[in-house]
Structures are given as structure tokens and as C-alpha cells.
Amino acid sequence: MINNQCLAAAVAICALSFAVIHAKKKKKKKRRRVWTKPHLRGRGQYGLEILQRQLELNDKSGFRELLRMTADEFEFLLERVSPLISKQNTKLRKAITARDRLSITLRYLATGETFTSLAFQYCIGRSTVSCIVTTTCEALHLVLKDEYLKTPTSEDEWRTIAKHFFERWQFPNCLGALDGKQINIQPPYNSGSTYYNNQGHFSVVLTAVADARYYFTYVYVGCQSRLAETGIFAHSDLRRAMDEGHLNVPQAEPLPNMGDVFPYMFVGDDAFPLRADLMKPYSSRQLDHDERVFNYRLSRARSVVENAFGIMANRLRVFRTTICLKPEKVVKVTLASLCIHNYLIRCQSDAYMPPMLADWENAAHEVISGRWRSDGPGTLQDVPLGSARNPSQHAKDQRDKLKQYFVSPVGQMPWQENHI
Template sequence: METCQALYEVLKDDHLKTPTTEAEWREVAMGFENKWQFPNCLGAIDGKHIYIQPPANSGSTYHNYKSRFSVVLMAVVDADYRFIYANVGVQGRVSDGGIFGQSDLRAAMDRDLLNVPPPEPLPGSNISLPYAFIGDEAFPLRIDLMKPYPFRNLDHGQRIFNYRLSRARRTVENAFGILANRLRVFLSNIALEPEKVTTVTLAALCVHNFLRKKASDVYLPSAFADVEDDNHNIVPGAWRRDGELPSVAASSARNATTAAKNQRDNLKAYFLSPAGSVSWQENMI
């Protein structure tokens, strides 16, 4: 535990740092635009269970919907599979939406404390839209958090939007998979108290980011993460063969505001326009 605590303390300021300036957020967004063709994106967000042995006298506190005991890791990932925000230690029975609702990230977003850039034009367009995180259907739709359209009775444009968002959001799924399969303590029950699991996890995130930056070819060899073939079909990464961190249960997110729905519709329209479309998207839906 001393080693894990030391790793975290030494590495966190350089290798588990949430952007704090407009320039740093723009750098994250540029990565998503260049690599995944998703503009004005602040990062991909998701939550995963870390299985633990039942803590003494904890009752159902850490008991999750899969009848296992766990703590939850909620994280934001950049376009290069690096963690730029993490909230770990929430009790396993909490849903994705519940984790987000209780997080300091949500509090900072609500109070406009992240120093996110103001709305800016989408590439090749005069339409200005706010910067936003991207998540799956478990998260609430907000001005600063885009999610897919509900997966029922989708029209053509909605299917295109969902494909484009899913393609960019794959970064967080792969980051969790790489983490668990390279630092394999996460693939089985961790026999420690929840507080110590938190320390181990934070140290692991720092090590993951450090190795992504300093020894990327060794830590993430070719085809270990998902890749796209010449036709942009997804080729599953090697990490998927050995298991992954289980997803957190979805919650019933509250009704979105009209402004958030309009923003998603504007992004959908952009992805259908000559400026925002990609040549292969029609083949993917």
C-alpha cells in the first residue's frame, strides 16, 4: 500500500491531471476531432465495477446489480486512451447516472468551474456549439454532456449521430480494457478494504497514463486496442479476449432540457452535412 500511495503522490500532478485551462481543453477536443472526427468534445465518460471481497459488516452497501461486491470507477478519457479525470470508491450499488450525479465533476460542471472554452464554430461551419463530454445512454443529456438518441424507432440522421458518438466514445471503453488487461489485478476480486482498493486504482491510473506517454509501443502494442480496417469496420482489440471491467447499471436519467436536445439535433445535422460527414458513415448504419 505504501508503494501504491507513493506512485499516486509522485505521478498524479503530471499523469492524472484534469485540464484546468481553455487551451488544455481545446487540446483534448482537437484530439477527438483529428482522430475520431467528433468536434468540440471534452472527453468520453463511463463507469465500471471493480470487484472486491465483501467488506466486514457492510451489509448490501457494496452489493451491485450483478450480485457481486464492488466499488465503482467513473472516469473521463481523452482521444489517446489516457485518463483525464477519475472518481473511484463509490459503492457498487450506484448506477452510472447516480455516480455522475454525486461526483465533483458534476458539481464543477453545474457551477461552471472547469474553464471550458465558450461555444465555438464546428469545423467548416458557421454553427457554434458548446463543448461537451460524451457518454452512453446511462448518463443525462445536458448542454455539456451528449449521449445517444434512444435506441428505438431511430430515423436515418439519429442512426448516423449514434454511430459517430459511439465511435468516439469507444476510447473510454478501450482505456478501461487496456487498464484491466495490462494491470491485471482488476480482472479478479481484490482482497482489500474499499479504501485500499481506491488507492490501488488511483496508482494504476497514474501508471497507465505514465506508460501511455513514456513507453506506449511496449504498453500498448499494435492491435491490443480496437482498430479500424481500411473500410472503417471495427477490429476488436486483443484485450477483449481476456475479459474486461463490467459496466455499471444504467439509470433512468431525468428529462433533458430543450436546449440540450436542440444541441444534439444540431450536431446530428452537422454530421449529415458536407462539412461534418465522413465518407464511410452510411455503410456503418
């Protein structure tokens, strides 16, 4: 009897306690959710977008420094990309305009500033800035790639490139200069050593071909650093296209002022294999006179891709920082940057490429370093040499044949003896 009374009392106490706790919860006010942080409510009243409009009207040079392009060039990109990045207003808030979205993205590419810094400059949330940059870069690549990042597909297009190489750099039958760079990224989560390179950084690899005017005609982005160390060319679709004859390159034609035919080719450095359609320098050990001449002439032609990378890293300074994005997003940023670079190079934008930015030669053909070199290449570092290769005898014979052309009366340049 006593036990039953004790049990009933305990149950009554528990019920009373539960009722008290439940009553306190009812009295507690629901915490109000913040829809917009106070400092973000000034968007449209102050911020970098307001400065951009003022510069566009009153300070053209200031606008160029802000986005690395002129107002007309900005409007061209805006017209192209607006249909893909425009958003609808809602009853609760106004959408961020396509103009502001493009401005934020171009400012990120031009400076490499953090998303937090851009968020304060534009009075927009950090996560919103991150989303805007990624989606706008993807849209820029989508609308520009067919016109400004297209590998030549006809023999006439390749011949035009070769003509420019010979006229400007005196290298015959050249289809472009090939090189690869590592883009530093933050360590991807749970990726192990996949993107880790032998320089102690995490990176993705950019392989590209540039023509005689610093215009990229082929790009391949995203090769993992671990694979690149075994040879970036081996993992590119360019090699497969060359092997399978999909590039529609012209058949071998005579060298200038000579009757012997010679195949069209790319030029590269020691990171690439020697092939009949890909020339590289002779090993630097115990070079004779003719080999030094060949290396000098090839170096002049190959310098265009080094300068193309240097110009892009100098003007789009996101490549002077470690890009704190996932590898797949770094690929989107890089492809958009390459499209913008090619667009501005093609329209000869002096805002993007001012005088003396690239290397140039004086009357004596001495190379004067371009202004981009004073800042260095940023985080775009050379890819390490791949594994040892045994070139075919045919490739060696072709290189020797081109070497003899460069020292022959019809192929030599008057100044080359002064620079070897």
C-alpha cells in the same frame, strides 16, 4: 478442636499443592519465539528479485512480461517513489529495499496474484507484502498524480484534447469520453448492502474520462454500488465542477466548416444524462436515418474510454480478479494503477501497449477488435443505468443540431453510410 485441626490440615494440603504447581511452572522452559521463518531466510539469495535482475541484464522481453514495462520505465518510477518507501536497516535485520518494494507492487498490479503467492515468490511474509503493496500504491499516486492524473485546467489544454478527437475520431468540440466501471471487491466486514450491486457482487465504482489517445484526464474512485445505481454522474465531483463552471472549458465555438457556434462537450452512453455539455446516443427504439448516423459517430468517439479501461485491465490484471482488500485500500490500488497507465501511455510504451491491443480501423473504417477483447474486460463491469431523467429542451435541441451537422455536406464522413 477437631474442626480446627481439619481446617489446618486442608490449608496445609492446599499450600503444598500450590508449591508443587509453582515448581513445575519454573521447570517448564520458555517457548522460543521464531523471529523469521526458515524459508524466508533466503531473501536476497533466491526469489523473484534475483530473476528480475537477470532479466534486466539478459532478457529485455522477459522483463517486460514480468512487470509490463521496460527497465528504463521501472527506473523512472523507482527514482520518483524511492524517497517515500525507503526504510533504514537495523542491527537485527536488513530493510527490504525500495527496488524490491516497487517490484512487489508492480508484480501484484500486473498479475493480480494473492499476497500469499507473492510472499513465497519474494521470500517475504504475507502481512509484509500486504503492507508493502498498500503503502507503495499510496506513494505512487502521491508522486505521479500532479503530472499524470491531472484534469486540464486551461482552455488551451481542453482545445488540444478537442483537436485530437476531431483529427482521430472526427467528432468536433469533444472534451473526452465518459464512462463508469464496477471493480469487484471482497465483501467488506459489517457493510451490509452498501457495496452490493445488482449483479450479485460487492464493488466500488470507477468513473473516468479518457481523451482520444486512451489517456485518463479525470477519475473518481470509490462511489458505492448502492449509490451508483441511482446515477454515477450525479454523485461525481465532475458534475459539480461542470455545473459551477470550475473546469475552465472554452466558450462555445463554431463547428468545423460551419458558422454556427456549438458548446464544448463530453460524450457518454445511456448511463449518463443528456445535457448541453454531455451528449449521449438517441434511444435505440425506432431510430430514423439521421439518428443512426449520430449514434454511429458518437459511438466512435466514446469507444476510446472503453478501450482505455480494456487496455488497463489487460495489462494490469489485478482488475481481472476480485480484489481482496478493504474499499479504502482498493481506492489506493486503483489510483496508483491509473497513474501508471497514464505514464506508460504518455511515453508510448510498447511494453505496456503492444500493437493491435486497442481497437483499430482498416482502410474502409471497419472496426477491428483489439486483442484486449479476446480476454474480455475482466471484472470491470458496466455500471447499471441510473434512474429515469428528463433532459432539458435545450439539451435535446443541441443534440439535434449536432445530428444535422453529421448529415450535412460539411460534417458528414464518406464512409458513415456503410456503418449504420
